[in-house]
Amino acid sequence: MRAETWRLLAGVLVALxxxxxxxxxxxxxxxxxxxYPDLLPQQWSGKAWTLALSDRGGVVESLGLTLxxxxxxxxxxxxxxxxxxxxxxxxxxxxxRLILLLLLAPAILPGIALVLGLHDLFLRLGLVGTTGGxxxxxxxxxxxxxxxxxxxxxAGFDTRIEAQARSLGAGPLRTFATVTLPVILPGLLTGALFxxxxxxxxxxxxxxxxxxxxxxxxxxxxxYAAAGRNDVAGAIALIYILPGLAILLFTASRVTGRGxxxxxxx
Amino acid sequence: MLRPLAALLLLTTAATAxxxxxxxxxxxxxxxxxxxxxxxxxxxxxWGGADNINAYVSDYVAGVVQRDxxxxxxxxxxxxxxxxxxxxxxxxxxxxxxxxxxxxxxxNGENFRSMKDAGLAFCxxxxxxxxxxxxxxDNPAIANDFGVPVDGCEVPWNTVQFAFAHDSAVxxxxxxxxxxxxxxxxxxxxxxxxxAPPDFTGSVxxxxxxxxxxxxxxxxxxxxxxxxFDEVAGKTWEILNELEPFLWRxxxxxxxxxxxxxxxxxxxxxxxxxxYDPAQFGxxxxxxxxxxxxxxxxxxxxxxxxxxxxxxxxxxxNKAAAMVLQNVLLSGEAQLExxxxxxxxxxxxxxxxxxxxxxxxxxxAIEAHPSVVPAEELAKAALxxxxxxxxxxxxxxxxVNVGN
Amino acid sequence: MTDRTRILLLLGPALVLVGGMVLSALGLALLRxxxxxxxVAPDLSAYATVLGSPGFLASxxxxxxxxxxxxxxxxALALALALLLRRGFPGRGMVAVLVQLNLTVPHVVGAIxxxxxxxxxxxxxxxxxxxxLIARPGExxxxxxxxxxIGIILTYIWKEVPFITLILLAKLQTLGEGHEQVARSLGATRWQAFxxxxxxxxxxxxxxxxxxxxxFAFGAYEIPLILGAHAPEALPVAAWxxxxxxxxxxxxxxxxxxxxxxxxxxxxxxxxxxxTLPQRGRHAG
Numbered sequence: 038m039r040a041e042t043w044r045l046l047a048g049v050l051v052a053l054x055x056x057x058x059x060x061x062x063x064x065x066x067x068x069x070x071x072x073y074p075d076l077l078p079q080q081w082s083g084k085a086w087t088l089a090l091s092d093r094g095g096v097v098e099s100l101g102l103t104l105x106x107x108x109x110x111x112x113x114x115x116x117x118x119x120x121x122x123x124x125x126x127x128x129x130x131x132x133x134r135l136i137l138l139l140l141l142a143p144a145i146l147p148g149i150a151l152v153l154g155l156h157d158l159f160l161r162l163g164l165v166g167t168t169g170g171x172x173x174x175x176x177x178x179x180x181x182x183x184x185x186x187x188x189x190x191x192a193g194f195d196t197r198i199e200a201q202a203r204s205l206g207a208g209p210l211r212t213f214a215t216v217t218l219p220v221i222l223p224g225l226l227t228g229a230l231f232x233x234x235x236x237x238x239x240x241x242x243x244x245x246x247x248x249x250x251x252x253x254x255x256x257x258x259x260x261y262a263a264a265g266r267n268d269v270a271g272a273i274a275l276i277y278i279l280p281g282l283a284i285l286l287f288t289a290s291r292v293t294g295r296g297x298x299x300x301x302x303x
Numbered sequence: 304m305l306r307p308l309a310a311l312l313l314l315t316t317a318a319t320a321x322x323x324x325x326x327x328x329x330x331x332x333x334x335x336x337x338x339x340x341x342x343x344x345x346x347x348x349x350w351g352g353a354d355n356i357n358a359y360v361s362d363y364v365a366g367v368v369q370r371d372x373x374x375x376x377x378x379x380x381x382x383x384x385x386x387x388x389x390x391x392x393x394x395x396x397x398x399x400x401x402x403x404x405x406x407x408x409x410x411n412g413e414n415f416r417s418m419k420d421a422g423l424a425f426c427x428x429x430x431x432x433x434x435x436x437x438x439x440x441d442n443p444a445i446a447n448d449f450g451v452p453v454d455g456c457e458v459p460w461n462t463v464q465f466a467f468a469h470d471s472a473v474x475x476x477x478x479x480x481x482x483x484x485x486x487x488x489x490x491x492x493x494x495x496x497x498x499a500p501p502d503f504t505g506s507v508x509x510x511x512x513x514x515x516x517x518x519x520x521x522x523x524x525x526x527x528x529x530x531x532f533d534e535v536a537g538k539t540w541e542i543l544n545e546l547e548p549f550l551w552r553x554x555x556x557x558x559x560x561x562x563x564x565x566x567x568x569x570x571x572x573x574x575x576x577x578x579y580d581p582a583q584f585g586x587x588x589x590x591x592x593x594x595x596x597x598x599x600x601x602x603x604x605x606x607x608x609x610x611x612x613x614x615x616x617x618x619x620x621n622k623a624a625a626m627v628l629q630n631v632l633l634s635g636e637a638q639l640e641x642x643x644x645x646x647x648x649x650x651x652x653x654x655x656x657x658x659x660x661x662x663x664x665x666x667x668a669i670e671a672h673p674s675v676v677p678a679e680e681l682a683k684a685a686l687x688x689x690x691x692x693x694x695x696x697x698x699x700x701x702x703v704n705v706g707n
Numbered sequence: 708m709t710d711r712t713r714i715l716l717l718l719g720p721a722l723v724l725v726g727g728m729v730l731s732a733l734g735l736a737l738l739r740x741x742x743x744x745x746x747v748a749p750d751l752s753a754y755a756t757v758l759g760s761p762g763f764l765a766s767x768x769x770x771x772x773x774x775x776x777x778x779x780x781x782x783a784l785a786l787a788l789a790l791l792l793r794r795g796f797p798g799r800g801m802v803a804v805l806v807q808l809n810l811t812v813p814h815v816v817g818a819i820x821x822x823x824x825x826x827x828x829x830x831x832x833x834x835x836x837x838x839x840l841i842a843r844p845g846e847x848x849x850x851x852x853x854x855x856x857i858g859i860i861l862t863y864i865w866k867e868v869p870f871i872t873l874i875l876l877a878k879l880q881t882l883g884e885g886h887e888q889v890a891r892s893l894g895a896t897r898w899q900a901f902x903x904x905x906x907x908x909x910x911x912x913x914x915x916x917x918x919x920x921x922x923f924a925f926g927a928y929e930i931p932l933i934l935g936a937h938a939p940e941a942l943p944v945a946a947w948x949x950x951x952x953x954x955x956x957x958x959x960x961x962x963x964x965x966x967x968x969x970x971x972x973x974x975x976x977x978x979x980x981x982x983t984l985p986q987r988g989r990h991a992g
Contacts, residue, residue: 045798047791048791048798048801051788051791051805052798054865055806055808058865059820060820061823061830069591070590072569073569073570073832073833088354095380124718130714136726141980142729145979146975147923147925147943147968147972148926148943149926150733150969154731173728180721238815240815240928249386258815259819259929259932260352260380264352264562267823270819274819274820277815289807386951392953417953559937566828571843
């Protein structure tokens with residue numbers, strides 16, 4: 038009983054700690070100025086939310102753009118990462134370790150090690166300042182996660198079910214769609230979740246490759262915060278969190294078939 | 304959602320009226336240029352740190368150019384104009400001469416000098432703008448941008464003069480000159496700080512101390528002089544280093560931007576803020592960020608003032624539309640609108656006496672915000688800017704000698 | 708189709724796209740830092756300037772400090788949290804939910820939120836003022852824009868503990884409690900079972916996750932940008948400032964910093980590989 042009480046206490050503390058940084062953001066989003074030492078704003082105002090949700094604020098546009106980029110990057114990562122994961126999970130071959138390192142590198146190399154070189158590369162390719170360029174660039178930090186997850190999935194994959202389908206006359210596409218895909222889907226969704234989240238939170242890479250023209254939500258959020266508009270920053274922060282949350286809920290229920298407290302149990 | 308977004312992307316990247324050829328435009332009449340500009344787009348890269356300025360540009364100005372010329376104004380917020388100079392420089396390096404990203408940039412000072420020197424500016428077209436006649440080019444403070452002749456490379460937008468802000472409820476009688484301020488800082492430890500150069504505002508504060516150490520700017524005007532610089536800089540660093548232990552956080556760290564300083568001021572961590580544009584003080588009070596008891600003042604020994612401008616890069620693909628926009632920005636009506644207290648309170652760059660009677664009446668009717676010291680009062684003790692070389696040297700010197 | 712061809716086709720896009728971009732990026736950075744591109748004028752001056760400048764060394768030391776402390780504390784806390792969440796207690800579900808939600812919160816949001824929370828005029832300071840503990844913002848400890856980068860470290864801990872915890876929980880589930888129970892039945896205390904049985908089993912996963920966290924904490928830009936003191940700057944901030952300097956001679960220096968960081972990153976990569984790829988051809992998942 039006592040051990041359980043300690044655990045409960047610790048649990049409460051952890052829960053609090055996880056939520057706490059979001060609280061002042063939420064309060065700020067409704068404040069008309071909030072100066073020290075006030076615990077709560079003297080005056081409340083909806084103007085931050087009005088601005089954030091209006092066309093003028095640039096937030097809604099940025100939200101759409103960031104979603105587009107994240108979804109496109111995820112789709113691209115799936116297209117490229119699923120076959121790569123298959124190769125790494127099913128086969129052994131010379132140079133496999135090296136290739137694994139190369140594909141893993143962007144997740145481990147600190148961002149600054151690659152961003153400057155990528156900017157130079159994209160500048161010469163004429164892709165700086167374009168949304169397409171940003172999507173392509175996002176693939177760099179995103180692909181390792183997709184590939185690793187898919188490699189793990191395919192490592193436990195029994196190719197005989199595919200062979201059976203083929204022997205029954207199904208073409209390669211049909212086999213993939215009806216036999217392979219359902220089996221790898223939970224892993225694919227997990228990989229897609231990681232891919233989405235990595236692209237969703239990119240800052241410096243988007244700043245560099247986007248050339249200041251591709252204003253994704255983290256850049257807009259930082260602009261307002263750096264300009265002292267804490268209220269708008271608070272509103273944007275809350276808006277910014279929502280899609281990731283939604284996708285987590287979606288994939289969690291798909292991955293386990295239950296609520297995502299169940300993700301903890303296999 | 305994706306399809307209209309994709310369509311929008313395609314539309315914005317395809318120039319409807321690509322007017323990259325500046326020389327051809329300069330040979331045309333204004334009416335021809337306006338025709339070239341119709342339906343075009345202007346990507347205006349400007350500091351996005353003030354919501355009211357953003358609203359003035361995105362609502363009022365964009366509305367005017369859309370209504371009168373069918374031009375779409377795309378305001379692109381940036382944190383520092385140096386980033387954009389860097390971008391255009393990279394584009395020039397990469398051989399991009401007709402399809403640059405930037406059509407217009409809000410700029411002055413060192414950044415202007417960098418662009419002019421590196422041949423990044425579109426020049427020689429400003430006399431074509433009808434509203435150019437409203438500008439008093441005989442005023443050396445307008446004809447020269449931080450000591451560098453404008454030479455038709457940029458168009459004036461605002462004039463500003465540095466002022467301090469304080470909370471009259473906390474500091475009833477602020478110091479009135481630089482010596483007084485230095486004494487005040489030492490008597491009130493931890494209650495003052497300034498943004499670290501090369502932040503624009505921090506840099507100009509340090510220049511005030513520099514002028515103070517030199518006993519006035521007269522000897523410093525003109526081209527950079529290493530000997531004079533060394534002499535004055537030595538005294539300046541001494542003053543600032545002596546002050547350091549009395550600053551906020553004992554000078555262990557400085558705010559990196561004027562915004563951080565404004566937050567410290569808003570929360571009472573420091574007793575003073577300051578800005579090139581005192582209109583910002585009124586806007587901060589109106590937004591509820593600063594207390595209503597905020598008041599502002601200049602210094603008896605004078606504060607530094609300058610003009611800021613808009614500039615079209617050499618590789619802009621929308622020069623005609625950008626020129627039309629510059630003309631609109633210069634118009635009496637647009638300058639009056641931004642001078643309104645609730646909109647911005649920005650001082651005009653044009654000579655009000657040259658505008659129409661309606662516009663002149665409008666200016667006369669403007670009531671300044673109580674927190675904003677009137678521009679005319681500040682102008683009584685105005686100090687000129689130094690040439691950009693001095694600025695760079697002062698900023699670098701500060702980083703090495705004071706900012707450790 | 709031979710296996711070899713099949714493998715090439717499957718890996719091709721990934722290698723060409725990402726492998727190509729990564730190698731090109733590293734190559735370009737290297738060449739430009741040595742003044743070998745676009746004009747060949749071999750010159751080590753960028754490295755000399757960078758390595759000789761006290762600013763760079765201070766930034767490097769700061770980034771190493773931030774990454775080390777963040778990783779060590781995050782790993783320790785994550786271990787504790789994983790052990791906590793292993794067994795049931797009222798509210799465990801809620802905590803599990805929040806741990807996963809935290810993963811979806813981008814770093815920028817965490818940094819700004821933490822700034823509003825722990826700055827000298829932030830939420831905690833105001834609570835302290837309301838409780839009568841302090842009278843002025845200056846009396847509250849300086850946790851942001853401070854020389855020890857406490858705010859930055861707190862942000863990394865806040866963001867990375869859930870990440871490491873989930874990895875450990877997954878590993879704990881595959882391990883099961885069998886080994887510890889055997890140890891306990893043989894007379895080991897709880898602590899001994901943990902120290903000598905469980906910890907060694909968790910160590911590879913913990914170390915691998917820590918390597919990832921270290922790399923991130925070392926190389927992230929936006930968190931020190933928001934929470935850091937003005938000098939010394941964290942290395943990524945210093946590098947980006949050098950890169951965007953109007954003075955073009957700083958560009959090769961920025962690339963030099965990037966190359967040096969890449970060197971460190973490759974060392975981390977090899978370490979991570981050793982921890983997670985124990986045998987040739989086998990993928991530990």
